[in-house]
Amino acid sequence: MNSVDFTTVVSSMKNQKVDRPNRASVGTLSGHAAGEPFEKSVYRKLKEMYPNRIFKQYEYLNDIYLKHPKHITIEQRYALFKSPTALFLLSRGTEATKKWSPENIFEEKQNDTADILYYHDDFYNIIDVKTRNKSKTAMPPNIISAYKLAEMCALMIDNEEYENINIDYLEIDWIEDGNYLKCVDAHHGNLFKANPETLYINWAAAMQVQFHVCNLDQSWEGTREEWARYYLKVFVTSAEHRCQKMREMYIIPFLKYIKEDTCVDCKQENTQRLD
């Protein structure tokens, strides 16, 4: 398996300063936008290390479609992906892909899977950068849809694709420092080294897996296939648990209010069931 040298990226980020995107007088910084300069900085570092292998996700798509101008149908364009799993994770929807042309190329999209993509020799490494204001306590951020991960695992198993995809996360911790933001710490974690059991799925927040990269478990020692199957087990169990909780919280407590006044028979039935 190819591999990106994340240790070098992490150490290059530490103590780095970037211009703050607003004036200190405007107030505190928050949200995704605040840390964006650090995401750009990670991209530049990776590009410097691997000039021809690093892309933004939309750059990669534009690149392969531009290189194959005769591939114009949706089937031809999708066939440019060497991997069904990468196709699923990286391609845009059918409509957008049909409409793509050299005059109408893709731009960055907020819900793209990858912030940055390392591609070489049919190996796809998705890299996501999470920036974090260390002077605030914050809930773990949205990482990726748990459902998207489940679909990915099914595709990996169906196509026996265990060696050609990787997903890595970088966390850049920063503080405000006058006219700058300063990186005070950086962390790396690989999704497939995390025991799937330790991943928290927030069903009420668009089924997002949520974690701080610095806390991501890295203890998994099984094979990639074992990871995929175990993730699916964890996902299905979590979905079942969520359904059961929904039943207990959102259905059962309210049944008595909606049946009582319908008819005497229902009333009896309802009383029997609930008492």
Added chain:
Amino acid sequence: MNSVDFTTVVSSMKNQKVDRPNRASVGTLSGHAAGEPFEKSVYRKLKEMYPNRIFKQYEYLNDIYLKHPKHITIEQRYALFKSPTALFLLSRGTEATKKWSPENIFEEKQNDTADILYYHDDFYNIIDVKTRNKSKTAMPPNIISAYKLAEMCALMIDNEEYENINIDYLEIDWIEDGNYLKCVDAHHGNLFKANPETLYINWAAAMQVQFHVCNLDQSWEGTREEWARYYLKVFVTSAEHRCQKMREMYIIPFLKYIKEDTCVDCKQENTQRLD
């Protein structure tokens, strides 16, 4: 039932201008913060119309606790609410209420139920202001938790509180206008005039009811009790539907991956069930 004159508020808002909260050069405005000056403007108008009956939610809480300095236990403080339903909708949690003192009063909290409260003569009117940049298309905003509404309906029925609570929404549509934001239209809708069937519950977005106030159905002609019971029926049906959909999308398609490799017996059982 008391009532707030929303027609006057709506017409007073139209064509109003407020200072834009950032410079035009900084770029487009988005998010809740952008329309905040209009929320303040609605509050000022209502305060002008009903000087002693209009509060921010936290102001109301501070007001009743300050007026009853001898009520210091949690039970005493909660007893200051004349209505169990209003207590549920408006009070802060046990810990926060215990810690309240004249030196440690409440401040605004983002997930308070009401932006503005009209209170008079044991009648509580919750007023929520939604501001909307009309030059952008936007998804309907989060209005209120569908579960919170269900709990409210149960309380209304349990306590036969049908006349002392109201929930109203105002929508302020604005556009950028040089150094100002200009209100180009305003709308009012009453929650209990909306047929519960027409309320969309987004289960994946923290169970929020979502709508644009201008599109809120206002055709309900039943009693408040009928509304509460019918809402609960709609809520429970929606929860059941969500569970069923979760089963179909997130459980069944993945079962074959997690059972196959466990044992021969399971494999057979699994094959029978899925083929």
